[in-house]
Amino acid sequence: MNWxxxxxxxxxxxxxxxxxxxxxxxxxxxKRGLGxxxxxxxxxxxxxxxxxxxxxxxxxxxxxxxxxxxxxxxxLALLFKRFFLLATTFVLIMSVExxxxxxxxxxxxxxxxVFACVGMLLVSGVMDFVMLFVSLExxxxxxxxxxxxLRRQVTSLEGGLKYLVIGAVASAFLLFGITFIFGTTxxxxxxDLAIHAGEAGAGYRFGILLVLAGIGFxxxxxxxxxxxxxxxxxxxxxxxxxxxxxxxxxxxxLLLRLFDSDVVPAGAIGATLIAVISALTILYGNFGAIPxxxxxxxxxxxxxxxxxxMLMGVAAASVMGTSAVLFYLFAYLFTNLTAFLVIVAVSNTxxxxxxxxxxxxxxxxxxxxxxxxxxxxSLAGVPPLAGFFGKFLxxxxxxxxGLYWLLAVGLLGVGASLYFYLGVVRTMxxxxxxxxxxxxxxxxxxxxxxxxxxxVFFIGIFQGPVFERVAKAVENAKLxxxxx
Numbered sequence: 007m008n009w010x011x012x013x014x015x016x017x018x019x020x021x022x023x024x025x026x027x028x029x030x031x032x033x034x035x036x037k038r039g040l041g042x043x044x045x046x047x048x049x050x051x052x053x054x055x056x057x058x059x060x061x062x063x064x065x066x067x068x069x070x071x072x073x074x075x076x077x078x079x080x081x082l083a084l085l086f087k088r089f090f091l092l093a094t095t096f097v098l099i100m101s102v103e104x105x106x107x108x109x110x111x112x113x114x115x116x117x118x119x120v121f122a123c124v125g126m127l128l129v130s131g132v133m134d135f136v137m138l139f140v141s142l143e144x145x146x147x148x149x150x151x152x153x154x155x156l157r158r159q160v161t162s163l164e165g166g167l168k169y170l171v172i173g174a175v176a177s178a179f180l181l182f183g184i185t186f187i188f189g190t191t192x193x194x195x196x197x198d199l200a201i202h203a204g205e206a207g208a209g210y211r212f213g214i215l216l217v218l219a220g221i222g223f224x225x226x227x228x229x230x231x232x233x234x235x236x237x238x239x240x241x242x243x244x245x246x247x248x249x250x251x252x253x254x255x256x257x258x259x260l261l262l263r264l265f266d267s268d269v270v271p272a273g274a275i276g277a278t279l280i281a282v283i284s285a286l287t288i289l290y291g292n293f294g295a296i297p298x299x300x301x302x303x304x305x306x307x308x309x310x311x312x313x314x315x316m317l318m319g320v321a322a323a324s325v326m327g328t329s330a331v332l333f334y335l336f337a338y339l340f341t342n343l344t345a346f347l348v349i350v351a352v353s354n355t356x357x358x359x360x361x362x363x364x365x366x367x368x369x370x371x372x373x374x375x376x377x378x379x380x381x382x383x384s385l386a387g388v389p390p391l392a393g394f395f396g397k398f399l400x401x402x403x404x405x406x407x408g409l410y411w412l413l414a415v416g417l418l419g420v421g422a423s424l425y426f427y428l429g430v431v432r433t434m435x436x437x438x439x440x441x442x443x444x445x446x447x448x449x450x451x452x453x454x455x456x457x458x459x460x461x462v463f464f465i466g467i468f469q470g471p472v473f474e475r476v477a478k479a480v481e482n483a484k485l486x487x488x489x490x
Contacts, residue, residue, distance in 0.1 A: 022120035029113030041102035081482035086130035165240025180220025186213030224257030238306030247346035281321035287314030330399035337392035366439025392465035
């Protein structure tokens, strides 16, 4: 067993426990400093993944007694690991700024975020359904707590309860599906299942269908999307941000792994089903967001719509489609983090997440208004920002695969999204402010905001090198998979 493959996960676990111990034995330790300490630790682990000592090879597996690989670190897994570590660093810094709204247990809040990251890193390299289930549950259970952390707010408790109930149902679907798969094939290992997928019977196909339903909960796709708006609205803002960029990316990491490993059989429950779900998810998310007046709830529906766009790349079932999904995830990461950093600043000052709280924001804080405008315009898919080129790649993958009807649905969704995204921009720049307010944002958050805005422009304008890097990782992962 090559334990070095799990060095980032082990280091993160030690970091989370260390945060709890520091809080236990140093009760008067500065809570903001504790959050920055956790963020710095995650950043160091991110730097470690670039060290040659961390991974002797990018095509290494973690084997059990019978020689089956249950976890491997290939180019795709390494890319996702770095994605999750980067997202966790930003969310922890955002949590420090939000900590004034959390009455107690802030150290536990930091630790839970790190534990969720451990699950995400494990998800990136799973090669067995048992490993998949355990890793996914580590993420889900931590988010059950994180979503309802504002215990005195009814919306937080309501959102947390809805996430718990629907999450339990999704876990049941996933476990029931794994049972069907094991019962019909006698194995849960992806490499062995790829052999059975070509001649899969009804039991195997039904099991895969249930597994896809369980993963659909993580990415908030139809028909498992109903929880997203309420949970996004009620959760602490850093939790909402982590759900939007981390948990969703973990779901897509699993989807891509299942398709790339040929575990999902071609046909009715393969690309065709994903394409149908993609269309329904795009329509539900974008048209559901139109009447929303709470910015976090609006981003909840927006998140559903973006899951639909990314499913276009999965449905394309090609290297181009997989590369487009990965590129879009990075664009979505920086765009959403920009929005949620602004939401934290406004919520801390005004105490509201309603869109009306953003009236005249351009006059009260030009920096925050500009940052939110960049985020909204990028999410809408307006050039030259990252969101535009991300959608362009996904639409190109759909066109290349002959999914012309899905491309038409995607364009319809983009048209609808322009209304509610630009509506937020109009509120900030053309409505009169209610009262003058001095918005304050800590310098670490200001640095993060500068980095995310720069990334949104950089990925959009210099998309070539970024896409080439992503496409190379996808191609290498496929090559490494065939060599195993």
